[in-house]
Amino acid sequence: MLRYFFKRLMFLIPVLFGVSILIFSIVHLAPGDPAEVMLGPAATQEDIANLREQLGLTKPLYVQYGIFLGNALKGDLGRSIKSNAPVMEEIMERFPATLTLALLGMTFAIVIGLPLGIIAALKQNTWVDALCSFLALVGFSIPNFWIALMLMLLLSIYIPILPSSGFDSWKNLIMPTIVLGIQTMAVIARMTRSSMLEVIRQDYVRTAKAKGISDRLVLTRHILSNVMIPVVTIAGLYFGHQLGGVVITETVFSIPGLGRLIVDAIRAQDYPVVQGGVLFFALCVGIVNLLVDLLYAVLDPRIKAQYRAAK
Amino acid sequence: MNSERQSIVTLSAADGKTREKRRSPWWEVWRRLRRNKAALVGMTVVVLLVVVAVLAPVLAPYDPNQTNMTQRLKAPSSAHPLGTDNFGRDMLSRVIYGSRISLYVGFVAVGIGAIFGGILGAICGYYGGRLDNFIMRCMDVLLAIPQIILAIAIVGALGTSLLNLMIAVGISQLPRYARVVRASALTVRGQEFVEAAKAVGASDARIIVENILPNCMAPIIVQSTLGVAQAILSAAALSFLGLGIQPPTAEWGSMLSSGRQFLRQAPYLTFFPGLAISIVVLALNIFGDGLRDSLDPKLRQ
Amino acid sequence: MNGPLLEVSDLKVVYKTYEGTVAAVNGLDFSLHRGKTRGLVGESGAGKTTTALSILGLVPSPPGVIESGRIVFDGRDLLSLPEREMKKIRGNRISMIFQDPMTSLNPVVTVGVQISEALVAHQNLSEAAAEKRAMEMLEKVQIPGARFKEYPHEFSGGMRQRVVIAMALACNPALIIADEPTTALDVTIQAQVLELMRSLKDEFSTAMIMITHDLGVVGEVCDHIAVMYAGRIVETGTLEQLFRSAKHPYTTGLFRCIPDIEEETSLIQPIEGLMPEPLDLPKGCAFHPRCPRCMDVCRTTLPPASEENGHRVLCHLYAGGGAHA
Numbered sequence: 003m004l005r006y007f008f009k010r011l012m013f014l015i016p017v018l019f020g021v022s023i024l025i026f027s028i029v030h031l032a033p034g035d036p037a038e039v040m041l042g043p044a045a046t047q048e049d050i051a052n053l054r055e056q057l058g059l060t061k062p063l064y065v066q067y068g069i070f071l072g073n074a075l076k077g078d079l080g081r082s083i084k085s086n087a088p089v090m091e092e093i094m095e096r097f098p099a100t101l102t103l104a105l106l107g108m109t110f111a112i113v114i115g116l117p118l119g120i121i122a123a124l125k126q127n128t129w130v131d132a133l134c135s136f137l138a139l140v141g142f143s144i145p146n147f148w149i150a151l152m153l154m155l156l157l158s159i160y161i162p163i164l165p166s167s168g169f170d171s172w173k174n175l176i177m178p179t180i181v182l183g184i185q186t187m188a189v190i191a192r193m194t195r196s197s198m199l200e201v202i203r204q205d206y207v208r209t210a211k212a213k214g215i216s217d218r219l220v221l222t223r224h225i226l227s228n229v230m231i232p233v234v235t236i237a238g239l240y241f242g243h244q245l246g247g248v249v250i251t252e253t254v255f256s257i258p259g260l261g262r263l264i265v266d267a268i269r270a271q272d273y274p275v276v277q278g279g280v281l282f283f284a285l286c287v288g289i290v291n292l293l294v295d296l297l298y299a300v301l302d303p304r305i306k307a308q309y310r311a312a313k
Numbered sequence: 314m315n316s317e318r319q320s321i322v323t324l325s326a327a328d329g330k331t332r333e334k335r336r337s338p339w340w341e342v343w344r345r346l347r348r349n350k351a352a353l354v355g356m357t358v359v360v361l362l363v364v365v366a367v368l369a370p371v372l373a374p375y376d377p378n379q380t381n382m383t384q385r386l387k388a389p390s391s392a393h394p395l396g397t398d399n400f401g402r403d404m405l406s407r408v409i410y411g412s413r414i415s416l417y418v419g420f421v422a423v424g425i426g427a428i429f430g431g432i433l434g435a436i437c438g439y440y441g442g443r444l445d446n447f448i449m450r451c452m453d454v455l456l457a458i459p460q461i462i463l464a465i466a467i468v469g470a471l472g473t474s475l476l477n478l479m480i481a482v483g484i485s486q487l488p489r490y491a492r493v494v495r496a497s498a499l500t501v502r503g504q505e506f507v508e509a510a511k512a513v514g515a516s517d518a519r520i521i522v523e524n525i526l527p528n529c530m531a532p533i534i535v536q537s538t539l540g541v542a543q544a545i546l547s548a549a550a551l552s553f554l555g556l557g558i559q560p561p562t563a564e565w566g567s568m569l570s571s572g573r574q575f576l577r578q579a580p581y582l583t584f585f586p587g588l589a590i591s592i593v594v595l596a597l598n599i600f601g602d603g604l605r606d607s608l609d610p611k612l613r614q
Numbered sequence: 615m616n617g618p619l620l621e622v623s624d625l626k627v628v629y630k631t632y633e634g635t636v637a638a639v640n641g642l643d644f645s646l647h648r649g650k651t652r653g654l655v656g657e658s659g660a661g662k663t664t665t666a667l668s669i670l671g672l673v674p675s676p677p678g679v680i681e682s683g684r685i686v687f688d689g690r691d692l693l694s695l696p697e698r699e700m701k702k703i704r705g706n707r708i709s710m711i712f713q714d715p716m717t718s719l720n721p722v723v724t725v726g727v728q729i730s731e732a733l734v735a736h737q738n739l740s741e742a743a744a745e746k747r748a749m750e751m752l753e754k755v756q757i758p759g760a761r762f763k764e765y766p767h768e769f770s771g772g773m774r775q776r777v778v779i780a781m782a783l784a785c786n787p788a789l790i791i792a793d794e795p796t797t798a799l800d801v802t803i804q805a806q807v808l809e810l811m812r813s814l815k816d817e818f819s820t821a822m823i824m825i826t827h828d829l830g831v832v833g834e835v836c837d838h839i840a841v842m843y844a845g846r847i848v849e850t851g852t853l854e855q856l857f858r859s860a861k862h863p864y865t866t867g868l869f870r871c872i873p874d875i876e877e878e879t880s881l882i883q884p885i886e887g888l889m890p891e892p893l894d895l896p897k898g899c900a901f902h903p904r905c906p907r908c909m910d911v912c913r914t915t916l917p918p919a920s921e922e923n924g925h926r927v928l929c930h931l932y933a934g935g936g937a938h939a
Contacts, residue, residue, distance in 0.1 A: 020454030025466060032470040139602075143595035145546055145566075147553045148587030151573060155580050205717040212670055212712075213732040213781070214704030223731070227722045246459025250550055264462065265554055268469035280466055284457045302722055303765040 010295055014288045021284040022074065026067050029273045035059075039271045040083050070277070079278030084270050089278035092263060097282075099169055100248050100259035106175060107182030107244055112237065115187040119194025119233075120226075126199060135195065141188030146247055150181045150254040167256035178251045185247065186240045193236040197229045204228070231302050238294030242287035345607035352603020358596035366412040373406035377563040386579045396581045398572065400561075404582065407563040408589050414564045415593060418479055419545040423537050425483030426544075430490030431533060435521045437491065438498020449495070452488040460485040464547055468556045478557045482547045486540055493536050497529035531608040538601035542594045549590050565590050617689070618645040619788060619821050620669070625683030627664050627673060636892040638664040640845035642683070646838075648788070651815070651822040653836035653853075655829065655868070659889050660842040662825045666791045668693075669823075670710060671700045688788065706736035709782040713794040715774035719766040725752075725777045726762030732784050751780040755810060772803035779811060786818055793825045808834055829868060833857065841865050844890060844900035851925035861927040863905050899930065907931060 037053040038045070054060055058069060073080065079089035115138075122134035157177065158166035168174050201207065202225060210224040248261035256262075260279060267275035299306040346352055365372060381401030389396045395404035433452075437445040455463065467481035501507060501524065510520045551557035552566030560567050565586040572582025627639040639661040646652045654662045667673045669685055671692060685692040687708065692700065709732070712718040720728060729751055730744035739747065749759030755776035757769075766774055775795065782790055795811065796804040812835050815822055824836055832839055833853065840850040841864065849862040860866045867885040887904040890896055896903055902912040911930050920932045 016450065017453050017457050020451065021457050024454055025458075028466050028470045139598055140591075140595060143542065143546075143598050144591045145549055145553075145587060145594070147550060147566075148569060148583070148590065151569065151576060151583045151587065155576055155583075159577055159580075205712055205714060206720040208672065209710075209712055209718045209778070209781075210720065210728075210731075211672055212704055212710045213735065214701045214706055215731050215735045216701070219731065219735075223723060223727075224720050228720070231722075242457075242459055244459075246461035249461055249465065249554070253554060261462075265465065265556075268465060268556065271469075276466060276469060280458060280462060283459060283462055287457050287459065304721060304767050307765075307767065 007292075007296065010292055014292065017288060018281070018284060022071055022281055023067070025277050025280045026070060029277050030063060030066075032271065032273065036083055036271070036273055074278075074281065079281070080274035082267075082275050083272045084267075084275070089274050092275065093260065093278060093282050096258060096260045096263050099257055100245075100252070100261060102175070103178055103182055103248055103251060103257070103259065104241070104245055106179040107247070108186065108237070108241060110179050110183035111186035111190055111240075111244070114183075115190030116194055116233070118187075118191040120198060120229075122191070122195045123198030123202065131195075134191065138188040138191035138195075141184045142192070144184075146181050146185065147250045147254055149184060150177065150251065153177045153180065154254075169255075169257045174255070174257075178255045178257060181254070182244060182247050182251045186237065186244045189240050190233060190237055193233050194229060197232045198225065201225050201228045227301070231298070234294060234297055234301060238290060238297075241290045241294075245283060245286060245290075342604075342607050346603060349603040349607060351599050352607070355596045355599030355601075355603060358592065359600055362412055362593055362596070363416060365409060366416050369409050369413055373403075373409045375403035375406040377402065377406040377410040378561055379403075386575060386582075388579070389581055395585045396579065398568075398579075398582055399575060404568075404585060407568060408565070408585050410563040411565040411568060411586060411589060412593070414475075414558060414562065415545050415549065415590065418475070418482070418548040418558075419541040422479045422482035422544040422548065423486065423540045425479060426486035426540065427490045427533060427537050429483075430487040431494045431526070431529070433487070434491035434494030434496075435498050435525055435529075438495040439502060439517065439521055439525060441499075441502075445495075448491070452491050455485070455488050461547060461550060464551060465554070465556055468551060473556055473559060475558060478548055478551060481551070482544045485547065486544060489536060489540070490533065493532045494526075494529045497532060498525045501525050501528045535601060535605040535608060538597060538604055542597035542601065545590065545597070546594055619648045619688060620646040620823075621684070621686040622665070622669070623684050623686075625665065625668060625685065626681040627661075627668055628679050628681055629677045630679060631677055634893050637845050637895070638678075638892065639668065642842075642845075642847060644840050644847060644850060646789070646821055646823065648821055649819045650837045651824055651835050653832040653839040654823055654825045654842060655827065655832055655839060656842035657827055657889050659844075659892065661845040662842055663793055665842075666710065666793050666823065666825055669791060670704055670708060671695075671697070672704075702736065705732040705787075706785045707787050708789045708791065709785065709787045711775075711778050711782045711790060711792040711795045714798045715771055715778050716798065718778055719774055721766055724763050724765055725769070729762070729777070729781045729784055732781065736785050747784065748780075751784050752777070754783070754814065755780045772799055772807060775799060775803075775807050776810065779807070779814065783814060783818060783820070787820060789821045789823070790815070791823045791825070794827070795824075796831060797826070797828070804831075811835070841868070844892070844895060846900070846928060847926075848901065848929065849925075849927045851923075855923070855925040859925075861925070861932055862901075862929050863907050863931070864901050867906075899928075 035050070035054075037050045037057060037059060041049055041053060058066055061069075070080070077090055079093070081088055082092055085092070118134050118138060122131045122138075125131045125134075154166045154177065157164040164173050164176055165171075166177075207220065207224055210220045246261075248259055249265055250261070251257065252259040252262040253265060260282070264276060264279040264283075266272075267279065346356075379402060381397070384393070384397050384401035386399055387393055387397040387401075389404075393403050393405065395408060397403055398407070433448050437448050458466075464481040464485045467484060468477055471477040471480065498521075507520060507524050510524055515523075548557055549564075549566030549569070552564050553570045555567075555570060558564035558567050560571055568586040569583050572579065572586070575582050622645070623643050625639055625642040626637065629636045629638055642661075642665060644652065644654075654665065656662055664673060664678070667678075668680055669687070669692065673680060680693060683693065687703070692703070695703075719725065726745060726748050729748040730739075730741070733739045733744040733747055734741065737744075745762070749762050752759045752762055757773060757776055757780075761768075766777070769777060775798075779795075782792075792811065796807050799807060808831060811822075814820075815835075822835075824831065826832060836853055838850070838852055839856045840847045841856070841862065842848070843864050849856065849860065849865045856865060857869075860869055864885070870885075885904055886906075890900060890903065896913075898914045899905070899908075899912045899917050902908045905912065909930060915930075917928050917930045918933050919926055919928050921927075
């Protein structure tokens with residue numbers, strides 16, 4: 003099992019390598035010249051040329067990439083053009099807020115989405131089902147920045163019970179959690195419903211009912227244990243997507259996290275931060291996918307058997 | 314020949330009991346879609362929005378960019394049903410014109426994603442082997458970065474413009490079309506009619522266009538409908554962040570963004586554009602869901 | 615204790631679908647005595663499985679509705695029992711063996727738990743005691759008890775079906791309903807599983823309803839047979855009566871489908887045509903479009919039952935104690 007874990011970890015490396023090439027190319031396509039950006043409009047041509055030399059921007063692109071990759075492997079993502087602080091340091095400073103938000107958002111998504119999907123499936127083709135399914139679809143369709151503003155309007159302006167920005171107390175976390183988790187919640191609800199409907203029709207559920215065990219046991223032991231397998235996959239995939247949502251959430255609620263770091267860096271043409279930030283996001287997504295794979299093995303003994311065989 | 318084969322496929326996929334006469338496959342789809350009330354509502358709303366977008370100059374009571382400093386931040390009234398913004402521009406007109414940009418961006422971005430993704434997917438599925446492996450690993454790379462962050466980075470590099478926005482959103486959606494088409498192409502590849510086409514010496518490109526693509530149409534259409542919804546959301550999000558359509562162009566996302574500073578005094582500046590986005594996206598999603606169920610009942614996830 | 619263990623009378627079950635109401639079971643009567651085995655024979659779609667599910671109160675609803683009838687088990691009408699009471703009977707007094715062992719076991723729960731959960735529910739056993747009993751049951755079906763911690767995917771098809779049998783027998787039920795228990799298995803395994811079922815049935819003195827389309831299986835294990843066609847029992851009697859002197863043209867047709875080794879001409883004569891669409895049953899006798907001895911009356915009127923020494927047949931040929939074939 004442990005060996006399988008490392009094997010999967012190895013798969014992550016080419017993907018991250020690809021991401022590094024992609025993001026490096028994207029950033030170096032940018033029209034702005036970092037040296038110009040750093041020195042501002044007052045700089046002379048000579049100053050700019052000197053700085054370009056100093057930053058290694060005169061070297062061929064593949065050499066620049068080689069240097070970037072070599073440093074990145076050592077955990078050095080360069081220095082921010084704007085603040086001159088190491089990019090890694092900036093990322094680590096911002097990461098806890100983003101991680102907190104992401105985990106809270108996921109928890110919200112599961113806690114609300116799962117029961118919504120289960121209820122919808124159990125009451126299939128009734129108004130309860132229609133309502134749950136519609137709510138899920140609405141959650142999936144409404145832009146999260148709009149939800150953010152509407153929540154703010156309602157809970158910070160009309161009924162001022164929650165602060166509209168900052169990251170100091172638990173009160174600051176409520177609205178961002180909802181905003182970040184609502185789409186994943188909708189996806190989980192939809193997936194749970196369709197997965198439930200599929201599992202309910204399985205022969206083994208009928209077998210379980212034929213044993214005369216309680217409805218609760220049929221639901222938890224025989225239905226949900228199987229329903230969870232595809233739901234975990236989707237939730238895991240969406241976690242990556244949801245991670246992107248922090249860009250919006252952090253901007254709207256003025257939370258100093260990774261998402262805002264990247265948006266600000268793009269606006270300021272601070273390319274080392276963009277590069278490093280995107281790479282870090284990709285790493286997070288990769289790790290989450292890895293964890294989902296492992297969770298899979300816990301949920302499904304058939305997969306676990308394959309893991310053992312892969313030893 | 315193709316359409317006939319498809320109709321057989323569709324019919325056998327349909328209920329064995331219904332002994333309908335063999336009609337065109339799209340008629341069959343329409344027959345199933347008609348039974349789905351929600352999908353019909355979604356479709357109607359989408360069609361209405363397209364009509365609104367096309368007829369915007371006729372429908373809008375004012376010029377969307379006409380500023381009027383005497384009419385700043387007016388609440389909704391009979392003269393301005395959705396109020397006016399901080400430059401005195403009529404919000405109703407701006408929301409109506411906004412539908413043009415949103416639908417345009419949505420469809421073009423999906424067009425970019427679906428065409429390039431579709432071609433890549435068809436190549437992967439048809440040739441298989443190393444090429445397939447390489448392209449799919451590239452798609453994994455794209456998927457490893459959260460969509461919105463990828464789009465932000467691309468727009469950041471290319472600069473903010475309508476075209477770049479569509480390219481960014483299109484590229485970030487590319488992998489899903491590649492995957493869908495690849496999966497269909499894989500199932501078609503080994504089938505007899507493809508072998509037969511090869512035997513009579515048809516070129517690979519022709520086989521892909523004539524035999525493989527028609528067989529992927531159903532999933533592509535479903536993915537595209539849902540994709541347009543996603544694209545509209547992403548584009549609006551980018552504009553909201555100031556990385557998409559720039560003011561003063563009437564675009565829902567950027568209208569929301571500029572209305573944000575007046576959230577307290579003039580909440581209608583953020584309410585209506587957001588409502589408009591929600592309605593479009595919801596309608597597209599409902600329609601897409603219905604389409605998926607009626608194009609192939611077995612396609613349901 | 616003298617009456618039959620199970621008495622089904624006038625059972626009618628319909629499925630309400632968009633395209634119309636389908637009568638899956640249409641006025642069924644049969645009984646079963648303690649320790650005996652009753653074969654329920656017919657093609658797929660004849661209503662055999664629906665009958666079984668009705669006895670267990672597991673007809674999927676919607677779309678299924680039990681419209682009328684009585685199912686008296688051990689002196690109680692199961693159809694009028696509340697769900698709470700039915701739960702006490704299911705898996706305890708009546709249990710079921712399903713057709714496909716590949717799908718009837720939950721893939722993510724160990725076989726041990728799947729066997730023992732009925733014991734925990736019905737016999738107030740502790741988890742540990744139930745576990746011990748589950749291991750014993752596995753041994754009974756010739757699977758090492760130590761494998762109770764394994765998952766279904768670790769067993770072969772034949773072994774899985776034996777696990778299902780162990781599950782069904784765990785609470786020592788008075789009645790087992792076996793729905794095509796060997797159909798999904800390899801021919802060689804079929805014989806083993808059937809032999810195992812017969813010996814265990816004798817050991818536990820359990821009554822059994824054997825649902826099958828395989829007359830070979832019927833001949834092996836059944837005491838009584840009921841032949842079903844389109845939701846009705848068209849002929850019923852003892853094994854002897856049906857194998858020696860089948861009356862209904864459908865039954866004789868079924869027997870002609872078995873190749874006879876002793877006979878020179880080993881030509882199989884299939885019954886022409888297909889089961890009618892359940893939505894669109896023919897008028898009169900449902901079998902008449904396929905019947906080689908169809909008469910005018912068969913097209914219009916439902917045949918009455920005629921009985922002789924417990925051998926009952928639903929056919930116009932024998933109406934009013936008429937001519938023997």
